[in-house]
Amino acid sequence: MATPRYFMLADSASSLPARLRDEDAEHLLRVLRAEEGTTIWGLDGRGTKRLLRVTRARGGRGANSRLPAWSQLALEPAGEDEFVPAWGEPNGPGAWVELACPLPKGSRADDWMDRLVQHGLSGFTDLVLEHSEVAARAPSNARWSRLGRVACEALKQSRSTWLPRFSGPLELADWLASLGSDLGKPGAHAAWLDPGAKLPMKAWLQRLDQGGPARRIWIAAGPEGGFSKAEGQLLEASGFAGVNLGTRILRIETATELALGSVRLLGH
Amino acid sequence: MATPRYFMLADSASSLPARLRDEDAEHLLRVLRAEEGTTIWGLDGRGTKRLLRVTRARGGRGANSRLPAWSQLALEPAGEDEFVPAWGEPNGPGAWVELACPLPKGSRADDWMDRLVQHGLSGFTDLVLEHSEVAARAPSNARWSRLGRVACEALKQSRSTWLPRFSGPLELADWLASLGSDLGKPGAHAAWLDPGAKLPMKAWLQRLDQGGPARRIWIAAGPEGGFSKAEGQLLEASGFAGVNLGTRILRIETATELALGSVRLLGH
Incomplete structure (x- = not known):
């Protein structure tokens, strides 16, 4: 039997009747044309996976398309969370x-x-840096909402359970202060991407395997113009290791994705 | 002094006068407003880097914008190739x-x-597989041309020198036949991405460091529906190792990018 598909729940309180987000109910009912008996996984994005069975579905011919999809869909738990x-x-x-x-x-x-x-991705912090473009310094609420929706889609597609925690915009010093003593705890590792650094990322990745399992990892990256000298010094003083990704110049999207992907690929 | 920017040459025959591609000349002249004396790198995408000096530039006020940009730009070699x-x-x-x-x-x-x-990326082969979408089986010439232009932009941006070699569309068996005895040569490694494989990509990456430097690496990936059973058997029989990228389900774009990126990040 194929693995049941993943959908986002409208809320995480398990005492409420199980409801999907509007767009997820819409997709299940009108695109996938779910029938009574179909089982799905409902996610709250905070670790819970709830196996649900469709007990009523009015998505096909004769459905009242002016009613919201969730109201034409009834779900019941099909097992323990x-x-x-x-x-x-x-x-x-x-x-x-x-x-x-x-x-x-x-x-x-x-x-x-x-x-x-x-x-x-576990967490993302939007950093405000000296070389940030001014226009990019304050993402709108609509922008954050859109990123949140993108994250939900990717979570379902990749069959994961935890949505990333978004924070910011924050100045570098404020972000570092918010990490506080976590940076010094066992299993903590921090790097900043610096094309001029002597340490290759490969060598830094090998450090993650030493001295017990890696528990918390932070990776900081700058805008196109890079970190300022003062920012680099602040990162170094906070225990971040400068690492290079090789001789090719990668755009920030490519560089950060490779850094995260390789950390996960190597088993962390 | 900042590293000179990278531009694509119109042709690779070094006996011809140095000319940039139309769009590169346009960018240099009208966007960057190059002046006499500016030096740039000219690339042919096949290994050559030619340091060039602008000896005539009519891009500013008074330029005849109806003439092609390259004709208002004269370049001379500023060193040995x-x-x-x-x-x-x-x-x-x-x-x-x-x-x-x-x-x-x-x-x-x-x-x-x-x-x-x-x-x-060194080479890309467009594979036609059993689960390929029929509409995707024959990319148009315009599509290939666009990918070629994208590759040129990325080459310049990343300060590399070799454009990837594009081939296909090819059936899997034809592609494997074209590789021939190269697959068995020293330093040759081949993998196919298979979410059901027991071998983690991490273990396969470690193999690349054994028995001399890795020289030629092939990575095959399937469409959304994966390789068919027969295709998997053919790959295995040809010496491709099935590898998994972990428990999260990655889209083909994400999976292939991570596979290539991690091979390079680990120094190959």
């Missing part, structure tokens, strides 16, 4: 890997976020 | 890494190719 521990937790899906960089401009950022979530 | 050996050659920029998979649909393929070239 499963819970996947969070990133960085024992028995979780892997280390907490957070990316901090200025949010790239335009629609490319959507596709980029889609790929990052496929790779298992 | 440099030549970067090809992928897979001794002293070259790295192993030959070829990707073979069905060309993804639509405009996402352009952005994908852009990132692949940033990562140092």
